[in-house]
Amino acid sequence: MQMTEYSTKEKVLTTLYESVFPAAAKYISRRGGTFEQAKDIFQDALVIWYERFSTDEKAVHSQKAYLFGITKHLWYRKFASEKETADFELTEAAGFEDKTYEEPSAPKLLQLLENAGRKCMQLLKAVYYDKLSMAELASGFGFRSEHSAAVQKYKCLEKVRETVKEKSLCYEDFLE
């Protein structure tokens, strides 16, 4: 599937949302879930679907079935783990909470990269997350050739890598 342009991607997401969310919501409501739970689970399923199958040629024809399948799986997992959470909360109430736990700080570094290196992050996201080919990258970002797109990709990778290294070493709390 071609999802290089934002409008195309938005269309695909809208179509999938419109055609699969009602069935997903029905499935979850029948099992005692709320609208908010159905929304959260379905949106997570869409993310998983996008990461695994959006560029998979073979999966194109059954994308709705895939998406619904992922939703059911996530609901089942959540339902099972909520029982565990309930048990855990009991333990916590009894005074066994883990005092060494700290918030993960990757979001802080992400925030910093969003502000300092937006252009490179957009380009790298297009390559590694949206899985654009070098030809698509070249046309989408206005490079003369696939080669210059590839060179720019590595330049950005180097730049972001150096920022990550520098900031992580400055503020040790960026690291887990």
Place this chain on the structure above:
Amino acid sequence: MRTSLNEIEQIEKYLLGGLKSEDRLLFQAELLLNPQKAENVYWQQKTYQLIQAYGRKQLKQEIEAVHQKLFTHPARQNFRQKVLALFK
């Protein structure tokens, strides 16, 4: 390309599974002898993780925008009522 960019390309192949087994072994041996390069591998791995997190965050925002559109736009009223009726 600059030497440093060639190294980045090579590290990418190593991390993202583009090196054949004998080249992998050679590369791993090189890492033992060159701590600077080993360090670069570590930070490059971290960078890929951050790009993944960045992409996911944006996708979630795009999905939420689609949701808002479907649940607020007047033209989608039927859709909205159909879904909300399930939770009454």
